[in-house]
Amino acid sequence: MVPSKFAYHKPTTIKDAIALLTAHGDDSKILSGGHSLVPVLKLRLNDPEHLIDVSGIESMGGIRDNEKSITIGANCTHSEIANNAALKEHAPMIALAASMIGDIQVRNFGTIGGSIAHADPAADWPAVLLAADANVIITSVDGNRTVDVDQFFKGLFMTAVGEEEIITAVSIPKTAFNKNSTYVKFPQPASRFALVGCAAAVANSDGYVTEARVAFSGVSATPFRDGNVEKSLKGNVLNEGSIATATASVADGVSVMSDHFAAENYRKHMAGVYARKALSALS
Ligand SMILES: Cc1cc2nc3c(=O)[nH]c(=O)nc-3n(C[C@H](O)[C@H](O)[C@H](O)COP(=O)(O)OP(=O)(O)OC[C@H]3O[C@@H](n4cnc5c(N)ncnc54)[C@H](O)[C@@H]3O)c2cc1C
Structure with a gap:
């Protein structure tokens, strides 16, 4: 199957991505690794007119080892997470779960942000993030807000992320x-x-x-x-x-x-x- 026609945007900053989301509202969808969204588009379960590819936004990438927490950028792939030394040391279940996702192709493309935004009930991230007492950082025109993961997953494919918001990071406390x-x-x-x-x-x-x-x-x-x-x-x-x-x-x-x-x-x-x-x- 072939998706419906869409315009493709590739912003390089969070601000530009949010401006695109705000401008196109309901008619737009964020694209990250594409491993869940592309099948949805091909099956025409969704047909956004604008795709906003956030994979080029540098500030949404990388894993930072802070004093009391580890911050995982939303664009981090499952592979990056599986191989991160700080996560292996301070929260081994996070690296372990990442290493068990799909196969190597899925792990090299799929991202933590895309996975938790999609909220597939059979996805691995929800269990580990709930056990880890993680926080999800969500960004909009109003700035950042931090959502306790206990309040994040709302139901089947449903989360606390609003239509004009982007998940920008996940924070794991060092406990x-x-x-x-x-x-x-x-x-x-x-x-x-x-x-x-x-x-x-x-x-x-x-x-x-x-x-x-x-x-x-x-x-x-x-x-x-x-x-x-x-x-x-x-x-x-x-x-x-x-x-x-x-x-x-x-x-x-x-x-x-x-x-x-x-x-x-x-x-x-x-x-x-x-x-x-x-x-x-x-x-
Ligand atoms: C063959 C196969 C096997 C898989 N096996 C597993 C498995 O074993 N375990 C598992 O957990 N998962 C599995 N997955 C899912 C995989 O982990 C996907 O990568 C993940 O679900 C979606 O991440 P993505 O980066 O590809 O997101 P995309 O497909 O790009 O996006 C998914 C959804 O999230 C939204 N989105 C993306 N990024 C953001 C963001 N930063 N902020 C807000 N919304 C955003 C998109 O608009 C879309 O609605 C599998 C997938 C495939 C194809």
Whole structure:
């Protein structure tokens, strides 16, 4: 299939990109790595008249290792993130999740900004960013605003980003729980998207859990943290017993997806299996 006709713009600054977005409103779409948008255009599920390619905006690229956080530019590809030394050291689940996305071509083109803007329920980033307590930096004519990732994913392909806004960066705090973190996934065998993806980040003091963050992709239309698992782990030693107790009813009360790849009960069961895998790797 061939997309409908569109005008192509390639701004080199965020300001110019926002001016184009504001001028063309509903008739425009941001283009980043194109790995989700181009198939959508080819299937004519969307037919914007203007494509605003942000891949040439330098200030939206690069990974900065700051004193208390690591800032990932929205244009960073999954490959860049997978290979970043600061992320490997301070938030290993971030680099690990990036290395598990799709195949090498997808990782070399797809970006973190494009992925979270698209908000595919089976994407890997939502689980890890929720577990990491990340912030998303969103820019518009009014300047930057910072959105706590807990408030970012609103539903199936829905986020907190407004029509005339651009995601410009993601910030990962340097915390004890992020330093001790991991990501595991049960991949769809062809695309590698997550049928279940579980990110776990656990801080300990004297062997006892002081903070646990456990989040899932692929299980529900909206990615989520499982508060019951997190609460159950807090104050305990992370071992086989406490993990089994905490993960006995993963995703309870959550509307679990069902499709031809994985039925609801199976997916829920696998969410428990993958939560145990992730937490066991940290014990
Ligand atoms: C074969 C294949 C396998 C894949 N496997 C996986 C996988 O295993 N796990 C996984 O998580 N993903 C997977 N993906 C998706 C991949 O990670 C995409 O790269 C990602 O979903 C979209 O990123 P992109 O940079 O290509 O964005 P684009 O396709 O360019 O854009 C996607 C959407 O985001 C909007 N957008 C882009 N950038 C911004 C921005 N900065 N601010 C606001 N809006 C923006 C666009 O307008 C569009 O609506 C796969 C994709 C393919 C084709």
